[in-house]
Amino acid sequence: MKLTSIASGSSGNCIFVGSDQGNLLVDAGISAKKIEQGLKELNVQPADLDGILITHEHIDHIGGLGVLMRRYKIPVFATVGTIDNMRQSGKLGEVDKSLFYAVRADQPFQLNGMVIDPSAIWHDAKEPVCYSFYKDGKKASVATDLGNFDDYLVDKLKGSDILFVEANHDIHMLEVGRYPYPLKQRILGRNGHLSNERCGQLLSKLMCDNLKHIYLGHLSKDNNYPDLAYESVKLELMLHGIDIEKKRIGMEVAKRDTLSTLCEVC
Numbered sequence: 001m002k003l004t005s006i007a008s009g010s011s012g013n014c015i016f017v018g019s020d021q022g023n024l025l026v027d028a029g030i031s032a033k034k035i036e037q038g039l040k041e042l043n044v045q046p047a048d049l050d051g052i053l054i055t056h057e058h059i060d061h062i063g064g065l066g067v068l069m070r071r072y073k074i075p076v077f078a079t080v081g082t083i084d085n086m087r088q089s090g091k092l093g094e095v096d097k098s099l100f101y102a103v104r105a106d107q108p109f110q111l112n113g114m115v116i117d118p119s120a121i122w123h124d125a126k127e128p129v130c131y132s133f134y135k136d137g138k139k140a141s142v143a144t145d146l147g148n149f150d151d152y153l154v155d156k157l158k159g160s161d162i163l164f165v166e167a168n169h170d171i172h173m174l175e176v177g178r179y180p181y182p183l184k185q186r187i188l189g190r191n192g193h194l195s196n197e198r199c200g201q202l203l204s205k206l207m208c209d210n211l212k213h214i215y216l217g218h219l220s221k222d223n224n225y226p227d228l229a230y231e232s233v234k235l236e237l238m239l240h241g242i243d244i245e246k247k248r249i250g251m252e253v254a255k256r257d258t259l260s261t262l263c264e265v266c
Helices: 032-041 065-072 080-089 149-157 171-176 180-190 197-204 225-241
Strands: 003-005 013-016 023-026 051-053 076-079 100-103 109-111 114-120 130-137 136-144 162-167 214-219 249-252
Touching: 003 162, 003 214, 013 032, 013 136, 023 162, 032 065, 076 080, 080 100, 114 136, 114 149, 130 149, 136 149, 149 197, 162 197, 197 225, 214 225, 225 249
Parallel strands: 023 051, 051 076, 076 100, 136 162, 162 214, 214 249
Antiparallel strands: 003 013, 013 023, 109 114, 114 130, 130 136
């Protein structure tokens, strides 16, 4: 199993998950052209994608989806609430309705030898989910746009070999920044985004012997910096008695506009 980020941040998100039997995207929130370029660097043809999994209907997760659907007829998997909101919003343009496949939280399904398990999350969208992937005894999980987490989500993400987790903002930067007060409250709230510290707290609960690599993703352009996110999460883990260097766990901040490191476990 392999995973990388084609792009990740408040301006657009697209994650690649692949195996020896198939290739998937989680979200398509950047232009189709940029997604095509990222896939080219991975030696993957867009027409060979087995599906695109959508976490929720916000534009930074579906910005390039309509073009990809029209151009390549790629199946799209999302919850009923997400599908309805995407179609009603008009953000996709005219697309073939038969390409949509409804999924439900906690009801795993199989796609070209890979088992995919959606999990319910807190976010200000209609029926949002995150995803875990299972193949040949390995597990990868992609969990962003989390207003919060609880024991349910910890249990669903636990045991991952690869983790892609949101570290959206630095709380102090957000509090003193230029965002209007209602937007600050939304981001800080239960249905908003995880701060660097909360990301570290979540990761501290997900440590396991088989964890090999962590991506910190969905960073805010205005309320975070890559180095700050990395050091804040690392410090939070140290406060929980976890030294990722001693454990030989790789950790990196997913790049905003370009391909990140490809992590492969087998």
